[in-house]
Amino acid sequence: MHTTLRVRRFNPEQDHPSPYYQEYDLAFDPSDSVLDGLIKVRETIDDSLTLRCSCRGAICGSCGMRINGHATLACKTKIISVAPLGGTIDVEPMNNMPVIKDLVTDMTPFWEKIRRIQPWLRPAEPAPVAEYLAPPESMNHLAGVMSCIMCGVCVSDCTVLEVDKQFLGPAALAKAYRFVADPRDVTTATRLEALNQPSGMWDCTRCMECIQVCPKGVGPMDRIMALRSKAMAEKMPATCGSRHAEAFTDIIKHKGILDEPMLAIRTFGLKHVGRLLGMIPMVFQSVLKGKIPMSGPLHRPISSIQHIQRLFKRVRTKS
Amino acid sequence: MISPPTYDVLIVGAGLAGMRAAISAHQQGASVALLTKVHPVRSHSNAAQGGINAALTDRGDKWEDHAFETVKGSDYLADQDAVEVLAQDAGHDIITLEHMGVIFNRNDEGQLGTRRFGGQKKARTFFVSDFTGQAMLHVLYEQLMQAKLPVYEEWFVTSLVKDEQGHCAGLVAFEMRTGQFALFRAKTVIMASGGLGRVYEPSTNALICTGDGMAVAYRAGAPLMDMEMVQYHPTTLKGKGLLITEAARGEGAYLLNKQGDRFMKHYAPTMLELASRDVVSRAEQIEINEGRGMNGCVFLDCRHLGRAFLQNRLGQIYAEAQTFANIDLAEELLPIRPGMHYQMGGIKTDTEGRCWDIHNQWKGLPGLFAAGETACVSLHGGNRLGANSLLDTIVFGRRAGQCAANYSRTIPPPTISERSMEADQHLVATILARKGPGERPAALRLEMGTTMNRYVSVFREQEGLETARQHIQALKARWPDVTIDDKGQVYNTGMIAVLELSFMLDCAEAIIAGALTRKESRGAHFRTDYLDRDDEDWLQHILLYHQPGSEPLTDFLPVTITQWQPQIRVY
Numbered sequence: 001m002h003t004t005l006r007v008r009r010f011n012p013e014q015d016h017p018s019p020y021y022q023e024y025d026l027a028f029d030p031s032d033s034v035l036d037g038l039i040k041v042r043e044t045i046d047d048s049l050t051l052r053c054s055c056r057g058a059i060c061g062s063c064g065m066r067i068n069g070h071a072t073l074a075c076k077t078k079i080i081s082v083a084p085l086g087g088t089i090d091v092e093p094m095n096n097m098p099v100i101k102d103l104v105t106d107m108t109p110f111w112e113k114i115r116r117i118q119p120w121l122r123p124a125e126p127a128p129v130a131e132y133l134a135p136p137e138s139m140n141h142l143a144g145v146m147s148c149i150m151c152g153v154c155v156s157d158c159t160v161l162e163v164d165k166q167f168l169g170p171a172a173l174a175k176a177y178r179f180v181a182d183p184r185d186v187t188t189a190t191r192l193e194a195l196n197q198p199s200g201m202w203d204c205t206r207c208m209e210c211i212q213v214c215p216k217g218v219g220p221m222d223r224i225m226a227l228r229s230k231a232m233a234e235k236m237p238a239t240c241g242s243r244h245a246e247a248f249t250d251i252i253k254h255k256g257i258l259d260e261p262m263l264a265i266r267t268f269g270l271k272h273v274g275r276l277l278g279m280i281p282m283v284f285q286s287v288l289k290g291k292i293p294m295s296g297p298l299h300r301p302i303s304s305i306q307h308i309q310r311l312f313k314r315v316r317t318k319s
Numbered sequence: 320m321i322s323p324p325t326y327d328v329l330i331v332g333a334g335l336a337g338m339r340a341a342i343s344a345h346q347q348g349a350s351v352a353l354l355t356k357v358h359p360v361r362s363h364s365n366a367a368q369g370g371i372n373a374a375l376t377d378r379g380d381k382w383e384d385h386a387f388e389t390v391k392g393s394d395y396l397a398d399q400d401a402v403e404v405l406a407q408d409a410g411h412d413i414i415t416l417e418h419m420g421v422i423f424n425r426n427d428e429g430q431l432g433t434r435r436f437g438g439q440k441k442a443r444t445f446f447v448s449d450f451t452g453q454a455m456l457h458v459l460y461e462q463l464m465q466a467k468l469p470v471y472e473e474w475f476v477t478s479l480v481k482d483e484q485g486h487c488a489g490l491v492a493f494e495m496r497t498g499q500f501a502l503f504r505a506k507t508v509i510m511a512s513g514g515l516g517r518v519y520e521p522s523t524n525a526l527i528c529t530g531d532g533m534a535v536a537y538r539a540g541a542p543l544m545d546m547e548m549v550q551y552h553p554t555t556l557k558g559k560g561l562l563i564t565e566a567a568r569g570e571g572a573y574l575l576n577k578q579g580d581r582f583m584k585h586y587a588p589t590m591l592e593l594a595s596r597d598v599v600s601r602a603e604q605i606e607i608n609e610g611r612g613m614n615g616c617v618f619l620d621c622r623h624l625g626r627a628f629l630q631n632r633l634g635q636i637y638a639e640a641q642t643f644a645n646i647d648l649a650e651e652l653l654p655i656r657p658g659m660h661y662q663m664g665g666i667k668t669d670t671e672g673r674c675w676d677i678h679n680q681w682k683g684l685p686g687l688f689a690a691g692e693t694a695c696v697s698l699h700g701g702n703r704l705g706a707n708s709l710l711d712t713i714v715f716g717r718r719a720g721q722c723a724a725n726y727s728r729t730i731p732p733p734t735i736s737e738r739s740m741e742a743d744q745h746l747v748a749t750i751l752a753r754k755g756p757g758e759r760p761a762a763l764r765l766e767m768g769t770t771m772n773r774y775v776s777v778f779r780e781q782e783g784l785e786t787a788r789q790h791i792q793a794l795k796a797r798w799p800d801v802t803i804d805d806k807g808q809v810y811n812t813g814m815i816a817v818l819e820l821s822f823m824l825d826c827a828e829a830i831i832a833g834a835l836t837r838k839e840s841r842g843a844h845f846r847t848d849y850l851d852r853d854d855e856d857w858l859q860h861i862l863l864y865h866q867p868g869s870e871p872l873t874d875f876l877p878v879t880i881t882q883w884q885p886q887i888r889v890y
Contacts, residue, residue, distance in 0.1 A: 013807045043761030047813035048805035054525040060361045101810045120461040121420030131417040133429040142422045
């Protein structure tokens with residue numbers, strides 16, 4: 001079988017370096033991964049094609065790159081699954097980080113974010129002679145988030161990082177959750193406080209992209225949501241994010257339908273009149289496009305509100 | 320030009336052994352830096368799946384049992400003083416890891432839980448699901464970040480540098496991102512650069528495992544020991560040779576031949592699938608050679624373990640089988656075969672990680688230390704037990720770091736000149752200047768790998784080894800003419816491939832020299848022309864010294880025996 005790898009290339013040593021695309025035609029075996037294909041190119045056609053790779057088994061996290069527009073590990077992506085009919089495969093470096101050469105990106109900003117969450121256990125001192133005791137059910141679930149291999153794939157495709165370089169991002173926040181949820185760590189409150197700040201846990205827009213692309217099933221966004229629940233349960237100072245979450249549930253519970261203007265007022269608070277006023281053009285546009293029910297701020301609960309409230313009750317008793 | 324500060328302890332490699340060494344040397348107050356060709360968490364320690372051994376007294380286990388089984392596993396080639404150190408330090412070092420943050424699986428009492436592993440009668444393997452190495456590696460990197468230790472990331476070492484007294488005084492390396500060379504001055508250097516798996520094709524090892532540290536130390540005068548002892552892991556996937564953890568068998572999976580027979584009962588009636596790795600790999604190879612395999616494989620049967628159990632305790636290989644072999648472990652048999660996995664031999668060290676002998680019984684390189692797979696203490700002798708390699712990195716990484724830090728206090732700062740870089744800079748310039756089209760490094764590597772896998776594998780004999788020796792010599796002669804397309808300075812992976820190839824060829828030559836020398840069958844070294852273990856003549860280590868331009872020089876060292884006299888080895 002044949003495919004064409006269309007690789008985005010960049011050589012900083014050229015006179016006027018700018019990215020360009022190069023196509024490589026390739027015979028492949030059904031068991032070959034995109035990484036196998038790239039290695040074949042590098043070893044038999046053009047050794048200047050530059051990428052990082054090592055384990056070939058999705059554990060070292062070296063070969064993060066975008067394949068057909070989404071970040072993934074090249075070793076874990078079968079050629080046949082992205083080009084079943086042998087078409088062209090687009091291969092590009094990860095997003096949201098500078099490119100060094102071809103598919104090799106500079107992970108420095110990635111690691112700076114990781115360091116910002118102080119990623120080391122801070123247990124009770126002095127340490128016991130033997131291990132810290134902890135019930136298995138409090139520890140074993142951490143394996144899910146410890147499976148993170150720091151490949152950068154979630155960060156590459158994070159839609160918030162695209163517009164806000166300061167955002168901690170999915171990988172660092174998932175790593176933070178790993179310590180917040182560790183029963184041996186005694187600094188949960190300090191950690192949550194730091195993550196409750198701007199650029200922290202409340203800046204995720206829940207686009208789900210990180211869950212979608214994570215090659216290890218870490219589910220970074222789910223960890224971010226878990227951090228939020230913990231912050232709210234621990235009564236961390238309210239943020240726009242936590243007020244939004246609270247107001248959202250509250251409104252649905254009492255009216256059975258979203259009261260958008262009320263949601264905005266309760267999220268920002270009357271103190272932020274400026275921000276509220278700034279939203280007016282958007283409100284107009286939304287109304288014109290039919291995105292806001294015309295009932296307005298005075299709308300009444302829907303007629304079958306008792307069903308909604310029953311649902312709330314059931315969820316509450318379940319959790 | 321980059322001129323790094325002088326360090327007390329400079330560590331090459333930032334896998335488990337390297338990072339553990341760095342942390343302990345730092346705790347001793349030494350100035351420490353690490354230098355690695357990949358980011359620390361990309362290191363191959365990641366790949367250790369199943370667990371880490373320790374006999375904890377409060378679990379009713381005895382370190383002596385662990386030590387004995389390690390010695391037996393080694394086919395009595397391990398140095399028993401070293402094994403005693405390993406088994407005695409294990410408990411403390413594992414608890415330290417737990418305190419650092421490793422999320423080991425727990426039992427119902429909230430203590431660390433264990434599972435069974437090969438070659439051992441007791442369940443003494445501590446684990447994190449089936450990604451124990453990865454979980455440990457990331458925690459050690461957390462510790463490194465906390466201590467703010469400098470890491471020269473993506474730097475490639477080309478040679479060690481000695482001062483006028485022949486003391487190791489630093490190294491030459493270049494930064495991959497810029498191609499710039501630098502001379503690193505250090506009172507001590509610790510090699511913790513991992514294994515040499517890529518000398519073979521296929522191998523379970525990552526593409527970065529190219530024996531750089533062994534070759535660089537060897538060329539600088541440190542002897543390599545027991546290089547013929549190359550472990551073939553019993554369960555690797557066909558094709559690219561990816562690893563399926565021994566924990567699968569530890570948790571109860573069977574090995575079947577094509578008739579559905581649990582064939583291990585014919586080879587190891589008591590331990591069955593959990594006999595030591597050399598025994599299981601040989602058994603599988605016999606089944607395959609005698610026609611009871613299928614397409615060059617036998618089968619791993621996990622079906623009776625159940626889907627939930629597989630997902631929970633063996634999640635990584637459950638996913639791996641799905642992704643890389645298209646097999647549902649809960650319902651199908653997985654074709655597997657023995658594959659190159661681990662180098663028991665390596666740079667000769669003592670139990671403190673020193674690559675020279677303070678008693679002058681053997682000649683080494685003062686100032687150089689080594690730990691982990693690149694070193695040979697010798698703990699694993701002729702065959703390493705599963706879950707002893709992680710332990711090796713942690714115990715001997717820590718000891719090497721401590722000893723290097725203390726030793727560095729006793730010696731003056733190194734005196735070496737910038738001119739020590741010239742030869743390596745010249746070599747790189749020559750390779751870049753070569754006009755193509757010549758042979759590509761990958762073509763030579765593939766020939767080397769398949770040659771080694773054909774003649775220097777589970778079964779070996781004189782004629783095949785001689786053939787391999789000639790092939791490797793021919794490849795060495797062709798190496799000076801390989802060319803690369805990339806003529807740039809920035810991240811030139813073609814250049815790296817050429818340099819790694821020359822390291823691997825030296826390693827291959829040493830493996831074959833050891834295999835030709837050892838005229839007996841012991842552990843992983845099975846000679847069809849010398850079927851038996853021969854304690855009278857061969858209960859000794861083989862030391863190889865590099866001789867530029869000719870065959871290695873051979874020397875011998877007696878095996879240290881403390882409390883376990885060699886016995887017949889039955890599982």
